[in-house]
Amino acid sequence: MPGGVLPFWCAHACYWAVLFLFNLLVVAALQEPKDSPGYVLLEIVTCAVVTAGIRMASKSDLPLPRGLLPRLALVGGAAGVCTVLVTIVLQGVSLAGGSGAPTAATVAARAIITFAMIGHWCALYFAYRLLRERVASENRLREAEALVLRSEVIRLQAQTNPHFLFNALNTVIACRHDPDAIETLTQALANYLRGLVQPAAALEPLARELDSLEEYLTIQAVRYGDGLVTRIDCDAAARMVPVPPLMVQSLVENAIKYGFETARPPIEVHVEARRDGDWLQVVVTNTGTWVRPDPARSTGTGIASLARRLELLLGPEAGVAYAAEGGQVRVTVRLPIGPAGSAGRSGPPA
Template sequence: MIGRARTYYWWCQIGGWMAFWMFSTLVSYMYNQHVTLQSLIDRTVFVVAGIAVTHAFRHFILRWQWLQIRLDRLIWRMLLGVIVSSLLITAIVDAYKYVFHLMTPQEKSFEFGRFFSIFIIILIWSLIYILWHYVEKERRYQLDRLRLESMVKELQLKTIKSQLNPHFIFNALNSIRALIEENPGRAREAVTELSNILRNSMQAEKVETVSLENEITMVRDYLALESIRFEERLQVHVDVDPATFPLPVPPLMLQTLVENAVKHGISRAVQGGRVEIISRIDGDFHEIVVRNTGQLSDSFSAHGFGLQSTRQRLEILFGQRAGFQIENIADNQVEARVRIPLMQETSYSSVHKSFSI
């Protein structure tokens, strides 16, 4: 995709400047100006300088991510860039003429009219480049939106088949049945927790993001049900910065990571283990960490549907700065870490809220 975009850029860059070369030559001929070999060479030098300087200008724009900032700030920066680029092209052309003794007496002094003509050309180039960028950005946004809608629907189906599979539901129902006689109150709570999980799963296809608080609530219901089955074997600790509760996350993302921790970690350990869920602000990122007792085996795939959909949805919703990784961090501990860039500047409390299930 990147290679194709680069190819399009060079076709437009070279093709546009060559079109300018032919157009300016045709205009000179139509107005009965002398079209000599030297004038063609001069015009070619100007075009080559234009290609080199505008390409450097483009590299500078991408390097400092100008196209990611607000339009009111972008206008002034682009205007300054156009002025600098125009001065550079003027200097290159004048240096060429000076070296080869081609400068006329008028060209030996700065002419505002000549500089203004170059300025207009570079300004047009900049407007075309920005327009192309925003049209392409809008096209990618629409494609990503379609991909996200398709992925969320697929996630809904996969959730029912795998994440909330019949095996989990049967285990939960068996646990509830065992509680009916010995602890009817807890059995009623368990039925409510299971219905909440199913309801949230069915609604996942209707939204692109949910608040972390919503995800934490669903995960607590899931872990509460699992604690009936595992009893003392499952220890849970949640450490959440209250400022992260309203932050957006992909629906069922945290559920996927916690379910993965229980399925591949706690359930395989004879003595059970511990699941930790951490949510905090780390600089310009919202960081979510899920740690569990266990080890990633050689047969474990970090590219399974749940984990792969987590990566894809993070990239679509929050861009390439978002990240996800899962790895062994100790002899008997696995860590899944999600980093989501904050979408706007907000002041956050440093006070954390901790609780255990």
């Protein structure tokens, strides 16, 4: 028997037994003891059948009125109608069995007891129906939030991918007179695109991100020559931690862009990734000064966009911070690492 069913029916049996004894005492106190046991038993059985029907109705998908007061009125009305019908049936059965006509006090007492029993179960079963509706509503809300979350993550990632392709194509055009550079560039671009077209999850190992970053930096090295010096340092423990795709690349893109805008070549860009206990820390340092982002020129690939992606995928614990001093800009990303080695919470399905 499924868990919870046996205790439910045991509670039912105890409840009806207590009602039987209570009802028997009340009817006996009205000085009509000769038909009390049979009448009360019939009343209990009839009420049990009625409430069983109410329970089945409460589990159906019948529409209910909106608002608390209309629903309370419905419960009270249903209990009242059932009480009148049950009372009429029981009194008819009692008279047909040879019992004398009951007094008005007896009829009223029996009606009140019947209403109490049926009303109690009406309220209980309709409360169960309301609980089902609330749980279903919360499930729909969570599903809708997950769909919105996934859509926004996909949108933010889609902003980043074309941005890189635009930069890469501009680099190819800039190197059109250098066949060797074109060969190196196109090979690196092909390797990068090969990884880009593979099915992507909401979170991917940092190692894959850094492999793509190597190809990206090869393309930038062809474009800038000796004007760009890059270095990547990553410890072994950090390489397998899942991170949002293109997380590091978006930081490096901004480092190169604003580095050349605010400092003279050569521009140095240093990427460092370390695992510190239950945290992953990725630091991107570049030569130059901090430039406050201009919303009018934003392409959706900067720090604000990255911070939003991290919040959506990993929760509010993930964060991005920056510092500028001594002619360098330092952007630090800290991600919580879950117990299984994954970054933060699970993202939406890819």
